[in-house]
Amino acid sequence: MTAALLVVDGANVVGSVPDGWWRDRLGAAERLRDALVAYAAAGLPAGTVVPPLPGPLEVVLVVEGAARAAASVPGVRVEAAVGSGDDRIVDVVAGRAPGRRCVVVTADRELRRRVGALGAEVAGPRSVRPQDVSCGRPRPGRGADGLS
Numbered sequence: 001m002t003a004a005l006l007v008v009d010g011a012n013v014v015g016s017v018p019d020g021w022w023r024d025r026l027g028a029a030e031r032l033r034d035a036l037v038a039y040a041a042a043g044l045p046a047g048t049v050v051p052p053l054p055g056p057l058e059v060v061l062v063v064e065g066a067a068r069a070a071a072s073v074p075g076v077r078v079e080a081a082v083g084s085g086d087d088r089i090v091d092v093v094a095g096r097a098p099g100r101r102c103v104v105v106t107a108d109r110e111l112r113r114r115v116g117a118l119g120a121e122v123a124g125p126r127s128v129r130p131q132d133v134s135c136g137r138p139r140p141g142r143g144a145d146g147l148s
Contacts, residue, residue: 002100003056006039007092007120008032008128009106010063010070011085016107016125029067033076036061036128040075048127049103062089086111093120 014021014028021028036059043055059076064085072078081088089104093115096102102120105128106112112122 002097003058004043004053004101004103005092005096006036006044006053006057006059006128007089007102007104007115008036008059008061009085009089009104009108009111010061010067011065012106012108012111013125013129014067016129025066026069029061029063029070029078032129033061033070033073033078037073037075039128044103044123044127049121049123053101053103060092062092064088086114090114090118093118 010029010032014025014032039055040057040059041055043057044053046052060079061070061076062079062081062085063070064081068080070078070080079088079092086108089106089111093102093104102115103123104111104115104120105123105125107124116122
């Protein structure tokens with residue numbers, strides 16, 4: 001069986017919390033990418049989507065603008081949008097195999113409508129960005145991962 005596809009709207013997820021991400025857009029995208037690696041094996045946490053989305057998953061992070069320099073890492077494929085990040089996400093969803101489960105992480109209403117019309121499910125940014133994880137500069141007293 002083919003792994004489910006998790007497509008993450010990088011700009012939308014990074015921008016969902018005003019933690020200073022705008023000072024270093026590439027760094028913010030890289031921190032999000034690194035945090036997404038765990039979802040490739042484990043899937044999304046219970047209660048994030050219904051029915052649950054257990055791992056393994058194919059995780060695709062779509063980035064745009066200054067974040068386009070972010071590179072893929074094992075577990076997360078980074079897709080750099082040449083134009084609109086939303087259009088690239090729609091292309092990724094449309095290009096999946098028929099019947100393959102797909103969840104798109106975004107809060108963008110129009111993008112949710114577009115991918116929903118293609119049969120994708122949607123989840124909000126908090127599904128992959130718990131409140132205690134920062135994509136901006138490390139918070140005072142915390143490590144680079146935003147957790148310690």
